[in-house]
Amino acid sequence: MIDRDTLADRIEDLLPQTQCTKCGYDGCRPYAEAVARGEANYNQCPPGGAQGIARLAALLDQPVLALNPANGEERARPLAVIDETLCIGCTLCMQACPVDAIVGAPKLMHTVIDELCTGCDLCVPPCPVDCIEMVPVTGERTGWEAWSAEQADAARLRHDRRAERLAREREAAEARAAARRAEAAASAGTLAAQAPAQDEAAKKRAIIQAALERARQKKEALAAQGVAPKNIENVSAEVQAQIDVAEARRQRLGAAALTAGKPAGQPSADSGSPPGNSKDDRDDPASSGNR
Structure with missing residues (x-):
């Protein structure tokens, strides 16, 4: 009994290697393996024609059959x-x-x-x-x-080389896709690791913002009670300029506090000190000029 692997090799050697798939398989090699396993008949190759069927019949010790019309017809190349x-x-x-x-x-x-x-x-x-x-x-x-046999051998070589090239291209594409997935996973892990620190900073900003809002509300309440400065109608241009500089500085300090996560230069919400009496304002020449 002939070994099936060896038989498949010998059957493939008798095929024209056109790789046309008219036999119903993806190429000459899959067809040869199917014939060797007894899953396909040996009369399904139109390019090989009657002579090809006769060659396969002799190898398999089987009678010569006509080409199966379901697979096509023998024709000029x-x-x-x-x-x-x-x-x-x-x-x-x-x-x-x-x-x-x-x-x-x-x-x-x-x-x-x-x-x-x-x-x-x-x-x-x-x-x-x-x-x-x-x-x-x-x-x-x-x-x-x-x-010719020479043409068949050359066609088989080109077909095999093409299959190898396509396999390499698929492997390279899969490797690139895997690398992209790994990079995405690493980025997601980094973001997850950064999340606690970001949450803590967000909490600090929220606390500072709440303190600033309480200070604003307290200032409005004092103004409603008449505690706020009253002589604001007849302020000279020079004094008003000093006030504007001081106010701009306080706004910058408040914005910096929100960014850094600490109330730098911002008066305490519970101190009750009116604007202009903080340490920063006492040290500010623009503020002192108004006293």
């Missing part, structure tokens, strides 16, 4: 030709080509490298502008008469 006047450079045909026989760039014209094309037809369906035509190039020759 075609070549993909792109109408350059219609191509929009969408790259969909490049992505579909299993052997990298199409070259181009996004939004630029694409072209087919004739000697690399296997005639698989896979570039035709995804083209959104229907600019690809499959043109027969082997006349009356079909199947293995229109293909």
